[in-house]
Ligand code: TGC
């Protein structure tokens with residue numbers, strides 16, 4: 001007798017996970033289904049994020065979940081990846097909310113902050129009592145952050161920050177912002193923990209997005225903002241500071257995109273089995289089966305890629321270019337899965353009674369942020385040829 005396969009775990013990847021990893025995934029999946037899916041449609045329509053769910057997310061232990069100590073869950077990187085997967089099964093905006101907090105705010109404080117910074121901020125960020133954002137991108141500098149115009153001028157024990165950041169997730173609701181600025185005197189990029197209540201700091205919300213609508217995106221305006229030197233991240237200087245943070249967040253996104261793809265695939269499978277045309281379920285038509293087969297194949301390959309990457313990361317034996325490959329590939333396949341799912345749902349594919357159009361539109365952002373698809377291809381290109389296409 002031929003062994004049967006699972007339609008949603010085609011390669012028995014579950015068997016490759018530990019009990020703790022499975023339990024973490026299942027707890028987050030359960031929470032997303034019960035607490036987040038019932039409200040996402042309205043938030044997506046209204047361009048809002050359900051900030052009132054923050055204490056529940058903190059209770060689940062998802063903020064900075066792969067950080068040891070300071071009130072964080074201290075999970076391994078595979079469990080952390082699975083958290084991202086389950087959050088993004090809900091919505092890319094939910095995963096963004098959590099991965100910015102963990103990968104782009106808590107990580108730099110942990111890796112480059114002083115012990116006082118860690119003790120002051122990490123427990124509050126883990127508990128969701130404080131929300132952070134990460135300001136790197138500027139109106140004129142996206143893929144080339146090295147061109148940043150934001151300046152920091154030292155005056156005794158204080159730095160004066162001037163400039164503008166754009167497209168900043170959580171900007172308008174953040175209590176602190178990790179701001180990257182170029183030192184006016186020596187030209188070196190430095191990182192600062194900026195209190196968003198500081199005089200001269202403002203964060204107007206950007207509206208009119210057709211993608212990642214259930215996520216707050218903002219400008220950051222720094223108009224002579226005074227920041228004490230004690231708020232500078234002392235452990236790093238240069239562009240490798242922000243780029244190291246991106247490596248963390250890109251890793252989480254590689255898993256998150258799989259979650260969005262799984263949501264679209266599972267909705268498609270369900271729809272194909274129940275929608276009758278020409279007196280037969282859609283699922284019985286060859287062209288529909290090809291679409292479903294392609295979806296599950298690409299999802300399975302993406303799961304194996306991220307799982308291997310997570311194990312390498314846990315061994316401390318991984319390279320940023322490997323993260324680029326996983327982010328690039330998994331977001332790309334997720335977008336292709338979402339587009340095929342949209343098509344398979346016919347007219348229902350364009351209405352928000354079904355999740356596919358929301359995921360499809362979200363994934364256009366995910367393809368662009370944290371390094372565009374092509375930037376990651378060029379990072380891989382540099383890794384395999386030894387030539388940088390950027391300079
Ligand atoms: P390059 O000369 O290659 O590197 C400068 C220095 O940085 C080091 N480095 C890294 N370090 C750690 N991790 C990485 N991934 C690193 N990549 C490079 C490098 O070794 C060097 O160090 P050193 O000591 O020699 O100075 O820099 P480049 O100017 O040529 O730029 C390279 C490029 C294009 C790959 C890079 O700038 C890039 O990745 N661009 C894309 C920008 C991007 O991803 N922005 C994301 C903004 S944040 C965001 O989108 C958040 S979305 C949040 C949400 O989830 O809602």
Ligand code: FAD
Nearest residue numbers: 134135136137142143167168169212368369370371372374
């Ligand atoms: P550009 O860099 O102008 O690129 C435009 C096009 O040109 C792209 O297709 C790109 O691939 C291509 N291109 C650029 N350079 C090259 C090259 N050398 N060779 C070939 N092609 C090239 N940033 C933050 O700092 N913090 C955040 O929290 C944050 N959140 C975001 C949330 C949302 C919803 C969005 C949409 C963006 C967010 N970003 C954030 C910004 C994001 O990281 C940038 O949009 C991204 O890095 C691309 O920059 P850009 O939009 O300026 O595009």
